[in-house]
Amino acid sequence: MGRTLAEKVWDAHVVRRGNGAEPDLLYIDLHLLHEVTSPQAFDGLRLAGRAVRRPDLTLATEDHNVPTEGIGGPIADPVSRTQVETLRRNCEEFGIRLHPMGDIEQGIVHVVGPQLGLTQPGMTVVCGDSHTSTHGAFGALAFGIGTSEVEHVLATQTLPLRPFRTMAVTVDGALRPGVTAKDVILAVIAQIGTGGGQGHVIEYRGPAIEALSMEARMTICNMSIEAGARAGMIAPDETTFAYLKDRPHAPKGAEWDAAVEHWRSLRTDADATFDREVRLDADRLTPFVTWGTNPGQGLPLAERVPDPETMLDESDRIAAEKALAYMDLKPGTRLRDITVDTVFLGSCTNGRIEDLRAAAAVLRGRKVADGVRMLVVPGSMRVREQAEAEGLHEVFTAAGAQWRSAGCSMCLGMNPDQLKPGERSASTSNRNFEGRQGKGGRTHLVSPLVAAATAVRGRLSSPEDLD
């Protein structure tokens, strides 16, 4: 009986097979850290007198708390500053490589790992952050963990885990121009729901997925967690190998050849079965946006705000009523008529160079609408450097957008970049939860293309709405 990609990677990392009563003990190839979910884990190590087993498989960066402007000085918020300084002390004490604010390799942890070539096919990757699923784009088994598990990995380089179930999401056909990976994943989540992937690893496959760049694949895998899945994966192929070649931590010379040979075996066998299968037709997809307060509450941009009264499932109806009240939206309103105060381009979902290029192409020669503020926040300082080399920052600033330094920024209300109560954003991030971008803030999740067009018109728009 054949095995799926996820099962192959799992099997290759079993240190000790559980005997039924116990879970499997799984080896972790790469452990990424940031300042928010690690301090209590390091405290636990100190209390128990334990060391970090493999500092050489561990990497830390500062991302959630960091301001994205004025990064030369110390962080103004004393509590944020303490958290970042705690990470610095912990990394020094335990011998862990850290990319701090101001460093050229600093950035969002899920942008930094792939960019350095540390994320490779067939690896197990964990981080105390749910968007670790991003790294699955390389055919790695990558998933978010809590702080107790962070401590466990620091101490043992392993995790006790029960095997995940498997789900195939097959995207047939080809995406039309103007339709992006973000639209695909928002459509997938709307179809299967925020709990639809629960307990599963999703493998994205099919011609529309194979045609995507690595960065687009990362956008898709990133939001697997928003469908409730533990992880998302895409089988590695020539696109993957080309992305990895010559990255700082990619294998070199004969080791590269050996690695690629192994990576080619990382595919779901033809006779393997998934616990669940879902299909989507790429040709039918159009730009997708969310109207509610969970990522499953999304619709094509051409639609209208739905009427909860028409929803058959009671729990869906109550959730929709609460969402519309929070979002201050009326059923029947055209999504294209919703005005925004803020546009956020960035995050581990859409803060990579291709995302910036796509938005810049829309903004070139245009202006951000009066009364709208647009933040452009590269996912890492390397992305910022690259964008500046291509002159993209000039396009953004000429349009009236703010060009910032790297960080999680307005994806979550943990740093100075936040919505005020009642403000509404079009955001390329991953969560439209109540208050996610700041207390009382209202979020519409969109692609970089929709974000840029929305900035120009001041209301939810796609590039085809522009003159």
Next chain:
Amino acid sequence: MEPFTTHTGVGVPLRRSNVDTDQIIPAVYLKRVTRTGFADGLFSAWRGDEQFVLNQDAFRHGSVLVAGPDFGTGSSREHAVWALMDYGFRVVISSRFADIFRGNAGKGGLLAAECEQADVEQLWKLLESEPGTQVTVDLTDKTVRAKDFVAPFTIDDYTRWRLLEGLDDIGLTLRYVEDIDAFEHDRPVWLPKTLPAAG
């Protein structure tokens, strides 16, 4: 970790689905570097509303939260578990938990008890019609009881055993350190290392 066998306390009906971890504790409260002190942030956006269930006298000191499906979705923050426990909750009942939240709960000693949605609805009705009703959650026989209400719940056997015994996961894993050594010995040479930093 304190062993968990059975717990009795006031049941709190939270009629919401998709209670994500940003609702349980918003990011702005995650800046502490300790495991305690998160009670104030629990459901902070909702606690400003006088009608919110925890602002009602009968439920203020509740310790068994009865929530809608997909509880704990979103961020992996274990602070959500710490905030619930700091407030005084020992059990959360739901028909479906997000995976990471469920795992975090098991590590922290918070019982995530999965019940059928029909049982959750019945329990909601009971708790709403008789506010302050005590709910008993027994991990030894995996049942929830309140007055005449009795329902089974599910939890994976390993987590149940660890909770019953109050065992530390890391200590359990370190029994197998020789297996970890052997595994590391055989890892392919091309796998990346973070140290030393690339030049």
